[in-house]
Amino acid sequence: MKTAEDFKTGQVLLIDKPLEWSSFQVVNKLRWVIRKTHNIKKIKVGHAGTLDPLATGLLVICTGKMTKQINTYQGQEKEYTGTFVLGSTTPSYDLETEVDQEFPTDHITAPLIHEAVSQFIGDIEQFPPVFSAIKKDGKRLYEFAREGKAVTIKPRTIHISEFEITKIEGLTVNFRVVCSKGTYIRSLAHDFGKALNSGAHLSVLRRTRIGAFSVEDAMTPIQFEELLTTKSS
Numbered sequence: 001m002k003t004a005e006d007f008k009t010g011q012v013l014l015i016d017k018p019l020e021w022s023s024f025q026v027v028n029k030l031r032w033v034i035r036k037t038h039n040i041k042k043i044k045v046g047h048a049g050t051l052d053p054l055a056t057g058l059l060v061i062c063t064g065k066m067t068k069q070i071n072t073y074q075g076q077e078k079e080y081t082g083t084f085v086l087g088s089t090t091p092s093y094d095l096e097t098e099v100d101q102e103f104p105t106d107h108i109t110a111p112l113i114h115e116a117v118s119q120f121i122g123d124i125e126q127f128p129p130v131f132s133a134i135k136k137d138g139k140r141l142y143e144f145a146r147e148g149k150a151v152t153i154k155p156r157t158i159h160i161s162e163f164e165i166t167k168i169e170g171l172t173v174n175f176r177v178v179c180s181k182g183t184y185i186r187s188l189a190h191d192f193g194k195a196l197n198s199g200a201h202l203s204v205l206r207r208t209r210i211g212a213f214s215v216e217d218a219m220t221p222i223q224f225e226e227l228l229t230t231k232s233s
Helices: 003-007 023-038 066-073 110-120 140-147 185-195 221-232
Strands: 012-017 045-047 056-063 076-087 122-128 156-171 173-177 198-208
Touching: 003 023, 003 066, 012 023, 012 066, 023 045, 023 056, 023 122, 023 221, 045 066, 056 066, 066 140, 076 185, 110 156, 110 185, 122 185, 173 198, 198 221
Parallel strands: 056 198
Antiparallel strands: 012 056, 045 056, 076 173, 076 198, 122 156, 156 173
């Protein structure tokens, strides 16, 4: 069983973030559980890379002195699986906002979808979504977006080492992607729709790996709480 001193010295915890939880909520939950079960007044807890509330999957959480390693983990390669919906877009590029435009899809075939993948392998320029936490002029982009204000966003160079289509069912396309830090899968969905001369948005996203850490070895925040409270009672 981990002691209070173990958490202070530093632990790396692999957490499977549930749907609709923010990454901030996960960190707060774990901090609260550790403090409560070990009677600690103060403990550093942080995550190595945000997941949107509508995404699930791997969060690497660091405690105590291991929080100094967060930047190292953030910079590691990441793997995601998920689903694009073809033929429509949303302002947020995912299901956080309603569909705002619909596009023709009659011309889209399975070979065309597989062929489009090659445009996104290697170093590519990507525009982050306007609904993102990136700061511009001291303000987060999603704040401008929610106020309906137009803002100029610069593209970023990101790297995609693997991108495969795993299933096509009507306008629903399942995928797996391995990419660098700073990649927005929502933007990939949006750009993929453009590459098909149509539109697309992200409907499902799951982070399965960060560096050598796998979501298969992770536990949910509730499982973590049960583990600590059971062992401390």
